Amino acid sequence: MRLLACLSWLLTHRILMNKGFILRRKGLSTDTIASLVIGLTATAWTSSVLVHLYNTETRWEPSQQQSWEQGTVLRTLAGLADAPLLTQNLFGFWLVSWPDGIRAERNRNDGYKPYLWSLAGLRGPFDWAxxxxxxxxxxxxxxxAVSVSVPAIAAVLVGNPLTGILNLAGLVLFLVNGVGNNPYVRASHRYASDRLRIALPTSHHEGTTYILPSRGTGIDAVWTPKIxxxxxxxxxxxMTLFAKMRSGRCSVGEPLEHLRKCLALYHPRALLSTSEVQLLASWIYAEKAPGDPSLRTIHCDRAPGVHLVGRDLMFALCHAEYIVFMEQGRLPAVTRDKLGTLRLLSRSGAGVNSETDTHTIGFRPGMAGYKEAVQHIYAIFDMAVEDHAMQFSSTPPPPYSYALHSSPSTIEEYVSQLWDVSTQNSESTFSALYFFTTVWFMELGNLNGFHIFPLRCKTRDGDLVSQQIAWRQAWYSGCIAQLVAVSPMLFGLFVVGFVN
Structure with a gap:
């Protein structure tokens, strides 16, 4: 059984590295399945050891000088050193925390906080503790520590020092986190429809991730380790684009070029059914047809004094629109006809032909185009447009605009000209807004209600997916430490296979 369990762990590791992870809110995610595989095989291994101990009267032949070692309790404890007690106990604690995470996930919008875990103090994806x-x-x-060290010491006392010492070595490796970092941060990550995570640009080891709406829930923001x-x-x-813009080495065409590459790389991650693509389309096109009312709800907090026209929210909307555009073949005709309302099809080789010209929202000159685009953003969330998203009188223009290559005399002139440059170098309403908000932040900062980060997490506890990501290091350390204890068996099998 030890061999089968070890092989299943190694096979699980290779599958995770080759096939990656599918993250989901409902059902069994890849993390959950991998945890169950490790835990259940460890349980089967432990059960086989217990059955063997029960059916065996004695396993060792102690010397007469050590007659006290012949006690049943000591022999049983020593026999338990052959069981994967480290991973077995880790599985038990995971089983306790998993339902707590499910309850927290289902009731997170009601302010429910998990009892056993919180990612508020998380320091990257590897410091699971x-x-x-x-x-x-x-x-x-x-x-x-107790369940592993006691049988290990008993094994040493009854004359099986190798097993005891290796168990203690594995325990020390686990407790001091001496195994090393897990490699799963480099494995592929894909998303089910209920967990379309948008990784926001950041230089930190943890931060906020936006989650696109799905059936039964609106857009959300969660705290998570950076993968x-x-x-x-x-x-x-x-991040490369931002560095160029800060140094003044960015041409006006580069934001769209970088954004296009980013969206194209993201698209294969999204695993959506036809109905889920249509649901996402109804959200970005702000359709008024009866449907899921929670779709337009913002399930996270908003930054105080900040309107919705923020860089990172526009970044998320660009992803949503790109998914819908690329999956247009699965849309009904009435929805497909709306593609041109958010994307300038004359600049896209993948656009559908239409006998009638479709006006693309925001692609009007000057302030009128900007205001039209902002109105659509608020329509997506079924909210009235906030005044400070439209008024700029309290903000002075930048002394010099690198995007415009000029010094605008008024803020209205700056906004009007910047919007024209944004639409001239964009292919969709959201990409134009992303261009606009990015340049605004670089040249003016977080002023006049603009903020690169308009949506915030309600808490930094994280969600169930983020918690499972943090547990990966615990499972990786536990399995490696457990394999240390059975390394003589694995080496023996290698030698036998090599000789034969």
Whole structure:
């Protein structure tokens, strides 16, 4: 059974590295399945050891000078050193925290906080201990330390020092986190329709991720560790773009070029059915037809004094529109006819032909175009337009605009000219807004209600997906530490296979 369990762990590892993870809010995510595979195989392994101990009267032949070692309790404890007690106990604590995470996820909008874990103190994707409550972590450490060390010491006392020492070595590796960082941050990450995560550009090791609306819930923001694979597009394209803009080396055509690459790389991550694509389309086109009323609800907090026209929210909307545009073949004809309302089809080779010209929202000159685009943003969320999203009288223009290559005399002139440049170098309403808000932040900062980060997490506890991501390091460390204890068996099998 030990061999089968170890092989299943190694096979699970290879599958995760090759096929990656599918993150979802409902049902079994890849993280949950992997945890169950490891835990259930560890349970089967432990059960086989217990059955063997029950059916065996004695396993060792102690010397006469050590007659006290012949006690049943000591022999049983020593026999337990052959069981994967480290991963077994880790599985038990995970089973306790998993329902707590499910309850927190289902009631998060009602202010429910998990009892056993919180990512508020999380320090990156590898420091899993900082993502669970201190009392829960201390209990986990004590139980694992006692359950592993006592059988290991008993094994040494009854004359099986190799097993005992290797178990203690594995325990030390786990407790001091000496295994190393798990490689799953580099594995592919894809998203089910109820967990369309938009990784926002950041240089930190943890931060906010936006989640696009799905059936039964509106747009959301969650606190999560930064996963290298999730942030490939944002780091390679958008962070590079920001660096160029700060140094003044960015041409007006580069934002769209970087954004296009980012969206194209993201599209394969989204795993949506036809009905889910249509639901996302009804959201971005602000359709008034009867449907899911929660779709237009903002389920996270808003930054105080900030309107909705913010860079990162426009970044998320660009992703949503791109998914709908690329999946247009699955849209009904009435929805497909609306593609041109948010995307300038004359600049897209993948656009559908239409006998009638469709006006693209926001693609009017000057302030009129900007206001039209802003009105659509608020229509998406079924909200009245806020005054400070339209009025700029309290903000002076920048002394010099690198985007315009001029010094506008008034803020109205600056907004009007910047919007014209934005539409001239964009292919959709949302990409124009993204261009506009990015340049605004670079040249003016977070002023006049503009903020790059308009939607905020309600708490930094994270969600169920983020919690499972944090647990990956615990599982990785536990399995490696457990394999250390059975390394003689694995080495023996290797030698036998090599000789034969």
């Amino acid at each position: 900082s993502g669970i409550h201190s009392g829960f972590y201390r209990a986990l450490v004590v139980v694992i 290298q694979n999730e942030h490939l597009e944002a780091d390679q394209e958008m």
